[in-house]
Amino acid sequence: MSVLVVSLLFWGLSLGPATKAAVFLETRPSLWAEAESPLEPWANVTLTCRAYQGSLDFQLFKDGVAQDPVHLFGVEHQFHLGAVTSETQGLYRCRTGMGDGWTEFSNLVEVSGADSLAPPLLSAEPVSWITLGFNTTLVCQGGLRGVTFLLRQEGNDEFLEVAEAPKDTKASFLVHRAGNYSCSYRTHAAGNPSKPSATVSIEELEAPPPPALSFKRETSAFLRPGVRVSFLCVAPLSGVEFQLQRGETKLLLSMSSTSPDRVFFHMDTVAPSESGLYTCRYQLRGGHMAWSVDSAPVELQLSDGTLPAPVLELQPSSSPAPGELVRLLCHAPRAGLRFSLEREDKRGPRVLGRLSPAGAVAHFELRDVxxxxxxxxxxxxxDPAPPFAGSARSEPVELHVDGPPPKPKLRPLWQGAVTPGRDAVLRCESPLSDVTFELLREGEVVTSPVYPATGPGADLVLTYVGPQHAGNYSCRYRSSWPNPLLSELSDPVELQVAGE
Structure with a gap:
């Protein structure tokens, strides 16, 4: 006889701090399992697929393979599995359809065997840290309704907290102290707990981590006095108050916001004296949490264009071979100045670096061109000293590098054959920055372009792998700035699906 095991995994993009509080409409359906009896949850099982709105079609998928669709109008439909056997064990998702096509897949529900209960999913919301005046929440998510969830902290043999969910598939636990946590569930009081979830670490911080500060649109290194400048400050959680600083000076500026995790600070007419390094920070509204660590500084420099233009020199030549080191020397009339190197693109000059050399020449380097x-x-x-005068821009010099862009590298983030119904993640890496990545199978693009959140590469995800996903994959990258380019394909990686 088999035991029903249910674990729910959310499918979707991993959103960074700059985007995760954006408002969006959830359109994918939800899927959960219901048992006729909690004492024998494996004896008679039903999977319920609920649409975000009335639907004409419901379709169940098992191990990445579509089952026959059901055509009816309603908000939800029940798929009766009956007694769980080796034929019905697997990884399930569903989707719903209207006249304009199918929705994306639902969450994942796992139905597995009698020897063990599959683990639930544990996640921290909104963040995985606590600090003075701020606690976080651990959410234990399963796929079977009516179970009891158990939270455990590493180093403690007893369950820390127990929460019943008679009409839900998840439970929330407020966390007051740092540690490593896992959760499990049981179907009735005398039942054995499931396998534990993956461990989630909660860190205790003296101060909340820093936000991210950037200019809203400006890309030029030195702006003209009198222009309007906007700073964007983004926190890793919502519901906070923000503060902008220049050096140690706290600034009172007009603000606007498009999302509760970010704010724009507006300077309507900047003056040369307002040049300098800016940072921002945040705290929970009401002042119950300490101020965060300051953001990385953003430099604002203004130039009135009244000083003589510098001279820019390329070494060793303006047509280097790919991979060479190129030096750009900016010559000014005297020492004690602040320099900026810029490159022209379709939106105007974009800053590449700033230097304050001891002498009158700034040495900028481009490595591995x-x-x-x-x-x-x-x-x-x-001139960083009052009255903060600045130069005109130097005469431009053109750098021309021949040859195709470097080929990317593709590597699988799994070992062996992929279990049907699981996700397959491939890491595509490029030596170039400001590029988007695409995954291809036998020369056909199979993912939307992905821009990396951090680092030199991006994770390309094949969601809910089935036998139809087997084959050879490669990746490439493209860029529209500063020059349109498309790389060659990476060396291929073979994806094998278990059981095929």
């Missing part, structure tokens, strides 16, 4: 570095470069400087 490629075709992406081709373009027109110029430099400017400002």
């Amino acid at each position: 490629s075709v992406q570095d081709s373009g027109n470069y110029s430099c400017v400087y400002v």
Whole structure:
């Protein structure tokens, strides 16, 4: 006889701090399991697929393979599995359809065997840290309604907390102290707990981690006095108050927001004296939490264009071979100045670096150049002392690098054959920045373009793998800035599906 095991895994993109509080409409359906008896949950099982709105079609998938669709109008439909056997064990999702096509897949529900209960999913919301005046929540998510969830902290043999969910598939636990946590569930009081979830670490911090600060649109290194400047400060959680600082000075500026985890600070007419390093920070509304660590600084420099233009020199030549080191020397009339190197693109000059050398020449370096570095470069400087005068821009110099862009590398983030119904993640890496990645199978694009959140690569996900996903995959990258380019394909990676 078999035991029903249910674990629910959310499918979707991993959103970073800059996007995770964005408002969106959830359109995918939800899937859960219901048992006729909690004492014998394996004896008679039903999977319920609920649409986000009335639907004309419901379709169940098992181990990545579509079952016959059911055509009816309603908000939900029940798929009766009956007694769980080796034929009905597997990883299930569903989708719903209207006249304009199918929705994306629901969450994942696992139905497995009698020898063990599959683990639930444990996650921290909204963040995985606590600090003075702020606690976080651990959410234990399963796929079977009416179970009891158990929270355990590493180093403690007893369950820390127990929560019943008679009409739900999840339970929330408020966390007050740091540690490593896992959760499990049981179907009735005398039943054995499931396998534990993956461990979630909660860290205790003296101060909340820093937000991210950037300019809203400006890309030029030195702006003209009198222009409008907007700073964007993004926190890792919502419901906070923000503060902008120049050095140690707290600034009172007009603000606006498009989402509860971010704010825009507006400076309507900046003056040369407002040049400098800016940071932002946040705290929970009401002042019950300490101020966060300051963000990484953003430098604002203004130039009135009244000082003589510098001279920009390329070494060793303006047509280097791919992979060479190129030096760009910016010569000014005197020492004690602040320099910026810029490259022209379709939106105007974009800053590549800033230097404050001891002498009158700033040495900028481009290492391992490629075709992406081709373009027109110029430099400017400002006097960091009052009255903060600045130079005109140097005459541009053109850098031209021949050859195709470097080939990316693709590697699988799994070992052996992929279990049907699981996700397959492939990591595509490029030596170039500001690119988007695509995954291809036998020359056909199979994923939407992905821009990496951090680092030199991106994770390309094949969701809910079935036999139809087996084959050879490669990746490539493309860029529209500063020059349009498309890389060659990476070396292929073979995906094998277990049981095929």
